[in-house]
Structure formats: structure tokens, C-alpha cells
Amino acid sequence: MNPPLRPFAPYLLLAAGIAGIYALQPAPVMVSAPEVVELLPPPTPTFAFPVSMALCPTLDVANAPPSDASLHIIGYTALVEVNAAVMLARAPVEQACVSSGFGARNGQTHTGIDYYNLEPVSIYAAGDGTVREAVTRADFGNMLIIDHGHGVFTRYAHLDNFDGMEVGGAVLSGQIIGVMGNTAATTIPRHLHYEILTGDWGELSGSFALTPINPVAFTGQN
């Protein structure tokens, strides 16, 4: 009978057991750390929009934005914030040069900016959004409109194809939405006609009720 020691007895036994284990153990052997199981899916590869953009050196660029001696657009940034809510790419294209700027041209208003490449390069969603329209027109060829919310839209014209885009489908910024093409009814060089648009979708005129802004010169934050 030894009541006062009873509460300590398990600890003493445990300590003795540990001491015994250590006494019996050979010298510690370094083992590799257990493999860490990655529970999160790998991040989706995101296209990095161009951080600089130049005018096409061999073309006569209408409405050319101000550029430096190497034809790079002055003050160009990869992204612009529209309506203080939506971040959009100024050039949602893999590799291209500016073949025509925004503004008055041939007695009309060029409501977007043209990005040219001889090759059929990929075109990307300029920001997160939903496909609002995917139609083929005589003037714009295969034309895709993305609704980015907050009254902000983007238009992509002359696409070679829609790469499976469907109206109502969600797209992520940097997701491939098509390929640069020349699908208008008239024969024109392959290029992307790109617009950033704000306002309310027209009941009758759809995207043409929206107000285009210059993707290159616009400084955002309005």
C-alpha cells in the first residue's frame, strides 16, 4: 500500500520507459522527412499580358499613340483599371504590334486598337468575366464580347475561331478565347481589333450602345 505515490507512479513508469527506450536505441540515424502531401491544386497557369507594346515598324500606323525612338508606347502598362472596379489588359494578345490606334480614321471613328501579327497567335480574355456574345459579322468577322461586370465590356474581332467559347460561359483573365484571324468579309491582314467598352448593354443595339475608350491612352480610376 503506497497511496501518496500512486499519482506519480504512471509518470515514473513512463519516464523509466522512455529512458529505457533511449538506452536501448542505437545511435540516431537521420531519415528523410516525410513527404508533404500537397492538398491544394496547382495554380492555373496565367498568361502574363505584355508589359510593353510597340508600334508596327513596317506599317503606317494611323492614330499612333505617342512612342519613343524604339517605337514603344510611352507610359504603357500591362493593365488598366476601368470604372474603378475592373482590371483589364491593354493588349490581350500573346505577341503583336500596334497597327492602328484609337480615334478618327478615314472619316470614321476607329473605336478600338488593332494588334497585328503575321502569325495566328493566341488571344486571351482581358479580364475575368462572362461571354456575352459570340457572333460572325461581315465587318468584324468572328466577334466575341466579354461582360466584366460594373458596366465594363471588351470586344475581340476578326478571331480565327472562338476556341469553344459559348455565350454565358465564364472566362478567367488570361484564358485563351481564340486565335488572331482575318475573318471579316473583306480581305484584310490578320489582326485583333480590340475594344474596351463601358455603359449599358443596348436592348436593340447590344454592344454598339456602349461607349468605347482608348485601351492604350486610358489611365483608369474614373
Ligand SMILES: [Zn+2]
Ligand atoms: Zn480595328
